[in-house]
Amino acid sequence: MDFVVGVDLGGTNIVTGLLDREGNLKRTCKLPTEAHLGSSYVIEKIGKIIQSLLAEEQIDKSRVLAAGVGNPGFVDPVRGVSLFSANLGWKDVPVADKLRQQLEIPVFLDNDVRMYALGEALQGAGKGHDVVLGITLGTGIAAAIVDRGKLFYGGGYMAGEIGHIPMEGESTPCPCGVRGCLETVASATGIIRQVRAAIEGGRSSILQTWFESEDLSRITAADVTRAYDAGDPVAIEVLSHTGRLLGKGLSYAVSLLSPDAIVIGGGVAFAGERLFAPMKEELEHSVYHGYWERISIRTAELLDDAGVIGSALYAKQRMES
Amino acid sequence: MDFVVGVDLGGTNIVTGLLDREGNLKRTCKLPTEAHLGSSYVIEKIGKIIQSLLAEEQIDKSRVLAAGVGNPGFVDPVRGVSLFSANLGWKDVPVADKLRQQLEIPVFLDNDVRMYALGEALQGAGKGHDVVLGITLGTGIAAAIVDRGKLFYGGGYMAGEIGHIPMEGESTPCPCGVRGCLETVASATGIIRQVRAAIEGGRSSILQTWFESEDLSRITAADVTRAYDAGDPVAIEVLSHTGRLLGKGLSYAVSLLSPDAIVIGGGVAFAGERLFAPMKEELEHSVYHGYWERISIRTAELLDDAGVIGSALYAKQRMES
Numbered sequence: 001m002d003f004v005v006g007v008d009l010g011g012t013n014i015v016t017g018l019l020d021r022e023g024n025l026k027r028t029c030k031l032p033t034e035a036h037l038g039s040s041y042v043i044e045k046i047g048k049i050i051q052s053l054l055a056e057e058q059i060d061k062s063r064v065l066a067a068g069v070g071n072p073g074f075v076d077p078v079r080g081v082s083l084f085s086a087n088l089g090w091k092d093v094p095v096a097d098k099l100r101q102q103l104e105i106p107v108f109l110d111n112d113v114r115m116y117a118l119g120e121a122l123q124g125a126g127k128g129h130d131v132v133l134g135i136t137l138g139t140g141i142a143a144a145i146v147d148r149g150k151l152f153y154g155g156g157y158m159a160g161e162i163g164h165i166p167m168e169g170e171s172t173p174c175p176c177g178v179r180g181c182l183e184t185v186a187s188a189t190g191i192i193r194q195v196r197a198a199i200e201g202g203r204s205s206i207l208q209t210w211f212e213s214e215d216l217s218r219i220t221a222a223d224v225t226r227a228y229d230a231g232d233p234v235a236i237e238v239l240s241h242t243g244r245l246l247g248k249g250l251s252y253a254v255s256l257l258s259p260d261a262i263v264i265g266g267g268v269a270f271a272g273e274r275l276f277a278p279m280k281e282e283l284e285h286s287v288y289h290g291y292w293e294r295i296s297i298r299t300a301e302l303l304d305d306a307g308v309i310g311s312a313l314y315a316k317q318r319m320e321s
Numbered sequence: 322m323d324f325v326v327g328v329d330l331g332g333t334n335i336v337t338g339l340l341d342r343e344g345n346l347k348r349t350c351k352l353p354t355e356a357h358l359g360s361s362y363v364i365e366k367i368g369k370i371i372q373s374l375l376a377e378e379q380i381d382k383s384r385v386l387a388a389g390v391g392n393p394g395f396v397d398p399v400r401g402v403s404l405f406s407a408n409l410g411w412k413d414v415p416v417a418d419k420l421r422q423q424l425e426i427p428v429f430l431d432n433d434v435r436m437y438a439l440g441e442a443l444q445g446a447g448k449g450h451d452v453v454l455g456i457t458l459g460t461g462i463a464a465a466i467v468d469r470g471k472l473f474y475g476g477g478y479m480a481g482e483i484g485h486i487p488m489e490g491e492s493t494p495c496p497c498g499v500r501g502c503l504e505t506v507a508s509a510t511g512i513i514r515q516v517r518a519a520i521e522g523g524r525s526s527i528l529q530t531w532f533e534s535e536d537l538s539r540i541t542a543a544d545v546t547r548a549y550d551a552g553d554p555v556a557i558e559v560l561s562h563t564g565r566l567l568g569k570g571l572s573y574a575v576s577l578l579s580p581d582a583i584v585i586g587g588g589v590a591f592a593g594e595r596l597f598a599p600m601k602e603e604l605e606h607s608v609y610h611g612y613w614e615r616i617s618i619r620t621a622e623l624l625d626d627a628g629v630i631g632s633a634l635y636a637k638q639r640m641e642s
Contacts, residue, residue, distance in 0.1 A: 131476040147473060154468075154579030155452040156615055161576040164609050168489035176609040252573040255482045258475030288485050288497040294477055 005067035006312030011087030017308035068315030070115030117144035119310025125298035129261035137268035205234035247282025265300030326388035327633030332408030338629035368423035389636030391436030438465035440631025446619035450582035458589035526555035568603025586621030
């Protein structure tokens, strides 16, 4: 068996790739998901993409060990079922079974953030570390734990919800039902909300000039980063506060899980040290120094490929276990 | 192989037991550690206790698979070395090697709280649950995670330090170097400190009558429980605050680890619902309801035997892996 297939299935795009025996990503393909056309359509599309990739590389199916799919939302990895995905609009879809029938190769399904973390842990910024906490800061916050090469799932496959820890002093209602969750602050949505609240509360910001005649709802997290670099006090205050709160949230994870490395990805990670400097300062002061001295904090390295590589390696692990 | 030996090595006592093939604790023996006589003395004593137990039961050494030892403090389970134990006054003691030479059977060493949690997870209050968070509330707080029958160690074997998470609103310096750690509040030491601070701050308590002419430093956590039952407002306030803070700390662990069961042991657990009612209330409000609905919160069942059973089962696991 020479190849494994990895699929990173998102609400917007499907990224598919082929991993060779040495773990090199041989070829990738990115196509729109077209989730509005329904689960059967999307799953068939994934199957066709995989078949095309193999045909283009002139690789016979018999040389493919298995395929792994990273699916957003709640997943039952044992049965290979997408239990609930808000991004895709799916409920109880037997993704693995359907793809297996179409492709006639073994197919395994798991959560997309777990696949992302596994990819970064095994071949990205977490490589060489025993215990890796992978975290993505995007529209929301998601995290997964890789323990000596294997995912730590927790009961009901529900571990890693650092984004839903309520933070002292925060009170924004979270869709999860709790108030002041870390995700309501340390995410793209949270950063934008804080900036808009400050401006609407009477603070003046360069962002008002940039979005002068337009709706403030068009502000993105990247705009806040630009405003920070322009010396905007609101942007500086918001990113500093967000960083400190993230550091506090990470301190809980460090004391409980003792990761050797924390790998941070997602769009908000592009804020870099503007966010990470206050985050690290808070983290250092909130954990026993023995943790701080041994931990490595890194930004993700594989970017778009992390999910594909992680899904492929996951499929390989499932075949070997 | 019909038997495994388990040893719970504490600063005060050594509890040793013999587990049969069915996992039944056949015989136990509790003797003082006499740690002041040094590590060589204590290790030889453990060896002699094991030899006596076997002789009394007329069990030949050839029928013993291995022995496991739960050691307080930092341990390197791979090399079987007690790295640092404040309770025993030990530093870099090769416990497993020494006992192995004496007994001529395989010996494995791990941390005592991990052994306690493993015992409760496999044969006690956590039995039947996939992911178990075991926590002991004693002089300090310690915790360990059992994931589908196996310990989750974290990097550097340092996972589970829920007691060293700094809690908002708390500021008591902790020996770990951080201020306001959960352990400074939700432990016997923490409860007593809070009660004394309240009294010394001018609050009146029934404990002043009970310890009238004596030093308030003689108050124990059990006395605070008795005062609570006598309707003492200071005791009620302290146990309620402690319970709420414990619930908050546990909420971090629940969102990150998603345990199916939390098993609480240690002397302070005898406070029961006086502590657990406010703890559960806080926990329920601090986590996504999906966690709350599936989690089982139990007090430890095996008491003194948990460490012995856990150590024996751990030795069995190490032999099988």
